[in-house]
Amino acid sequence: MFAGVGYPAASVLLGLFLLVIVIRRRYLSPIADIPGPFFASFSVLWQLWAIVKGDIQLRSIELHRKHGHFVRIGHEEVSVCHPDAVRKILLTPLRKADWYKVMALPDHRFQTPMSEVDPKRRVERAKNVAAGYALSHIIKSEPFIDSAISLLCNRLAELGQSKQPVEFDKWFNYMAFDVIGEVTFSRAFGFLESGRDVGGSIANTRVLTLYVTLAGFFLNLHNWTMGNPILSKLGLMPQQHIFDTTLGAIQTRQKNPDVRNDMLSLWMQQLKEYPDRFKEQDMYGVVNATVGAGADTISATLQAFVYYMLRSPGCISRLRKEIDAAGTESGKPVSYAIARQLPYLQACLKETWRFHTPVAFGLARIVPEQGLTIGDRYFKSGTKLSVNQWVIHRSTELFGADADTFNPDRWLGEKGQAIEQYYIPFGAGYNSCPGRNLANLEVSKAAATLVRDFDVRQVDPKQNWQYEAHFTAVPYGWPCYIKRREFTTEQTL
Template identity: 30%
Template sequence: MLGVLSLAYQTLDWRTVAIGVPAIVVLVHFLSWLIDPHGIRKIPGPLIAKFSDIWLGIVSKNGHRSEVVHQMHQKYGTFVRIAPNHVSIAEPDALGIVYAHGNGALKSDFYDAFVSIRRGVFNTRDRNEHARKRKIVSHIFSQKSVVEFEPQIRVYVGLLIEQWDRLCGLAAKGMSGSDGEGGWKGEGGRLWLDCLPWANYLAFDIVGDLAFGGPFGMLQNAKDSALVPVNQQAAMNSYGGKTSVDVVEIPAVKILNGRGEYSMSMGVLPLWWRPFVKHLPWYSKGQKDVKTLAGIAIMAVARRLSLPTDRVDLLSKLQDGRDNDGNPMGREELTAEALTLLIAGSDTTSNSTCAILYYLARDRRAQDKLHKELDEQLSAEDLTVATGPQVKNLPYMDACINESLRLHSTSALGLPRVVPEGGLTIDDHYFPPGTVLSVPSFSIHRDKRIWGDDVDDFRPERWFEQNQADIQKTFNPFSIGPRACVGRNLAYLELQLIIASIMRRYDIVLESPDQKLETREGFLRKPLGCKIGIKRRDCL
């Protein structure tokens, strides 16, 4: 037999292979379209997307998936076929069907591309395993637990303001410098800087303290920096700090961005493509980012567990958590969940903070109204940083936050779900089991039936004027159902404290009136920067 194979190999016509293999691939994709096992052939969409995942793969890699899919919905309508077995549905009513409790829909194999140390609560696809993990994790984000974290959040918001006040003082003297990425300068009575790096420093230091017992030091040093072990396995084994571990310094924010783009792009490709695609240069670099980011969590957990402490933080609550059988998380699982907290707790907050400041800086009328509300509600006490009780009664600020999250949904793409046994019916369209469906937040946040004809305008007043039932049904910054973001209470409190404190203290403007909020999308939709001019307000 081996002799026959050897002879076949030697006489193989490579020109035939060069033609034959692509032909077979094309034929397989065409036959899948022709057989139409999921009954979606008549659903419109880009031509290539009907036959191959390559269309969505290229769109995802280019970093503007949500915008492109939205353009397809504007062209084709509510239902758009964006891959051979993936239908995007731009219909608010579909949210409660695709992502509902008890509907049996599971996460698709898209989430396999996000597995690093091991599966965590975010990328676990098995329903029973997810229920076990969520039971352990969700209690740490209850409203009661979140209140306990407020003092730690306020420390770092105060440190950000301390840094900006320092730079404002230097800017008043006409000085400039390189603190923070992009530098800063004093001109026209204002401090000019890029607020995105500072939002990143703030979010990373907050999550570092809450999840790992100490900040990364980014705010203090005005630098994107974190430590990772040279040998990750050695760090994982250094329980109790008995083993010293060599470390290196890396740019954590940059690594996080690369990891998000890689996982997003890899996740939309078929499973059988992934082992081959990962060897391409761009994807190979993304793999390194995945490993490096995991190293940040491994290092931070090892450091935290090596220091005896009775402080209450996210990691201690994870350690105390138990599943239905009374079992705690093991070291590896604990680290995987800590990595999830690091990613979800830093990127989302920094992206959203930057977007909110952009829209307020662009809209003088809205900023003036917010300043008025803050002065009326917070002027009784001369505090640098707002408190939890103070931000609970700021309806216009909440409207500004929500309107920013509508226009800049940091999680803007449609999260894919596999239709369960029995199928799902949406707007008279029946989808059989196994079909992948998603509802893009970017698109439903721009549905004129819900938000009005001025959907592209930043107008916080719509949160008081329009049908609130429709708005609440459509607004989807944290997803819904059993797989919704477990940390949404903490995330919203952070945004309230950050925005109230910054806007109470400063007046902000954009560097130029026509400045756009440029973005790039990995798994999350990230601003690429936001140059603003700030100055201390006279009222303070």
């Protein structure tokens, strides 16, 4: 209460203050003429509510179809779906929105390329860890990725034999976590072996995803509370399970006599050779990000692949013929050397990533000092422009009248080459996802192996999945029956 001012008067003053803010933001902003939800015109309330409800990507698609290329989704943020959006916003090295700073886990001391908002510094941070994400390095772990895929297949076959429904949201997450363990720490976490959510990591990750997505809008509050280093040291922050998992894996790895030349080995070598530019906390931050972000995105993609293929029986038959004709060995995971060369498989996977991009949230950048023009619209310095991958990928202007249809054939031939410039499941430009090589390898191998070796049907074919789309669009809730395929002599080697 102000000195000498009663509660009623103070309430009136506060109300007037808020009204002035609302009027200024809604009617006097340089982006006031851009259409969008009412609450978005003076606050971030629309985004927060859409995130909590878990359908922000679908709402964003609807808004763009209603209003066109530009939609105001915050008092200082515009969502852009324009043919020039990818080139001028993502491929141009613009500063990222401060929201990304929340991606430093467990707190601001643990910086990563993802949490860095300055383009030049982000590139420098990425150089420190690039070797670990390179395909030439990841491919060396293929035998161990094969072990995880084989164990997944054994577990699925056991469930099939016992006629128990399979919950793919669990099992694909188990595999993804174990693969990350193998590639990063030379040791699986044990999800597939135990058949359970070890340490509640999956459940905790989904809670953390919602928290981080919301906390990015309130960075100061986050830094003083859950992102406070003091709470990190006391083990009280919501990110604790990731940090504990990472710390435990590193400690176990240090005792492992069979350590391979894994990701962590390369990053520890960087730590020794370049201590001035790559510090221990940076290394921990990158490992935390790899473990925290890798599993859900892989699981979401594989679930989407199975789900949409089940609804496209012609696609399954055609894909099986391609895989069977490739001369793969039944009972062993399909090699990446073969999987990457199967055009229809890769078209099906591309269409899966287009149709159900794991990241549901817009990728926001800041207009530079000189301003930015997209189409016939000029944006002043400081405006946030975001590109939502779901919106781009479902654009009928960019992907044709059948953009809402799952159609792998769109990626074959000249048409596929023409739309490649708008294909951004891993982002684009300097801030594209560093884990895309691992994702492509893991998903290609697992998808090809599952299609070749198993018959799958939903318990209730009419049941649509549910999914939460806070930052990552994670499907769940559509159990299936599964059984191994019976191969003829001609189909096996």
